[in-house]
Amino acid sequence: MGAAQARRRAPSCEAGPVTATSARPARDLLSHRGIAAFVRSRWYPTVFQVPVAAVFGLVAYELLLGPSGAHDNAGTALMWVLWWPLVPLTFLLLGRFWCAVCPFATLSDLVQKAVGLNRPVPRFLKVYGIWVIDAAFLAITWADHVWGVVGSPWGSGVLLLLLTTAVVVSGAFFQRRTFCRYLCFLGGLSGNYSRAGMLQLRADPDVCATCTARAACYNGTATTPPCPLFSFPRQLDSMANCNLCASCVKSCPNDAITITVRPPARELWLVGRARLEESFLAMAIMGIVLIQNVTMLSVWQDALDWIERTTGITSYPVIFTAAFLVAVSLPVLLLTVAAWVAAPESRESVRQNFARFGYALIPLDVAAHVAHNLFHLLAEGKAVVFTLGGLIGSPAGGSTAVVGQATISVLQYALLAAGLGLSVLTGHRISVNRHGAGSIARSVAAPTLVLVLAFGALNAVLFALPMAHRM
Structure with a gap:
């Protein structure tokens, strides 16, 4: 193995003082040849996005055109009985990985490629986006109880249509996944929960200090898209805004990115x-x-x-x-x-x-x-x-x-x-x-x-x- 790979085994930098808990370097999952090959391949994360999008299509069809009673509606069962209970568990085990395979994120990418103006994220969203997310999360929870969104297939379908509209508008006007980073209520929830998650992506600061690739990990390359959530791996000290899409892993020419398993809640x-x-x-x-x-x-x-x-x-x-x-x-x-x-x-x-x-x-x-x-x-x-x-x-x-x-x-x-x-x-x-x-x-x-x-x-x-x- 080369010097770059040897440097990758060094403990990654975290915000805050160094303690005994951070003295022992964790094993890099990308040091496993099979995992590294899969993550760097063109199949990742597409192999997960395609079936998720297919199920999402079925859910949307059932909610809007299927049986009117929640008890008989497959969309309601898939969305609220299966997906909603499981998704917070994925945040703990896999961080924001759901955001890498979410159909809304894929839709945003497609809209951006077709008609995107790629305008910078408004300063208001950068400063107050999390408050918008907080308000949206509270509003949706309130609306569920007042209007019975969960118990109504049509109500759940309308919620999906509203979110879809917001995603399309955001993708048409703004760069990358602005909606996912600054507006999505589930993104806000996953950002908070993923801080307690068990996966950690970091960049080796020693390797990054000598990098001449002009921040390819952040800006992307001719064949790899930029970081969708506007995170610079060299400065990353939290998993709140990393969805493990592996774009940075694929675009880094120095093999400086690591993905390690950590104790739950350690980042906090x-x-x-x-x-x-x-x-x-x-x-x-x-x-x-x-x-x-x-x-x-x-x-x-x-x-x-x-x-x-x-x-x-x-x-x-x-x-x-x-x-x-x-x-x-x-x-x-x-x-x-x-x-x-x-x-x-x-x-x-x-x-x-x-x-x-x-x-x-x-x-x-x-x-x-x-x-x-x-x-x-x-x-x-x-x-x-x-x-x-x-x-x-x-x-x-x-x-x-x-x-x-x-x-x-x-x-x-x-x-x-x-x-x-x-x-x-x-x-x-x-x-x-x-x-x-x-x-x-x-x-x-x-x-x-x-x-x-x-x-x-x-x-x-x-x-x-x-x-x-x-x-």
Whole structure:
């Protein structure tokens, strides 16, 4: 092997101080000849994009032209019972890889090639894009409950049409995948979750320092497209904006790119520039998961009846909007309080503490989100088989459960425990990396850790209660 390959084995640079956890270099997956050949071939990621696009076409057709009832619609089953529960799990295992094979991303590329004006990304999106994503994610979640998007094939189809329109407009006007980076609500979610992911792409800084290829990894070459998410591998210290499309791997002439496996949530310990909007999204997601759980419990109907009796309010949109605002605001408010309590000891502002320690909640976010959706996948998973069978003239019926409730509960609590442990560890490591190992770090981390434990306990209580099905 050459000198460049030898240099690739050096530990990659991360933002933040070097700790014992980063002293041991990880194994580069691209050092495996078969993996490297596949990733560098023209088949990657096309071999995944084609079947995903075909399934997406079936889903869109069924949602818009198929049976009007969600129970009988294959598009609803594929989208909300199968895909939506599995996609956050892919963020943990594979980072933003879904964004590399997403049909919307492929559509954006096609539109850009056909009629793209390739204008620069507006400064507004660069500065405030994540806030737009935050707002879109909240709006879509709210709309689902108020207008029943998930339970309506037509509603889900309209959502896809709106997203498709946004993708086409973005691809026609702006460079690369502007929509995916700065506007897609799922891109924002995957960006947050992929920070806790187990795959890491980095460039060897020593090799890059002597590179004369004029940033081919970022700008692309005659045969390889540029980085779709505007990430420069040499400066990459987070997987939030890397979709593992491997364009940089293919275009780098120096073999300087590595893809390694890392411990879950490790990136969160070493976060460099903590961003308020990303921590806000983490807290908002926690509130969304909580309200999603509550509205699928029998106690929710009891609460609606009580509100009607005591206030006379019968409008569900009004009641849910109030509950939704409380659910989303409460985690934000509690983290603000935790940041305020930690401020004197940390000698940093409430804003700085909020931005930094919000990342500690991301592992618990992922765990609670996956655990919630795991119920729908395992309690309703056979609906996918039943509805697909109906498309080929072999309808079937019966229980939609894949496994029993006891098994689902065990898996949910195992996920929740893992997420809780990683969030506690992350909060501790963030504080230690900032303030050193000692009493100050423990004091600064303590308010956030109490908050993590409280949210973990609340989710545990909600998962113990019977939950309604989607279909």
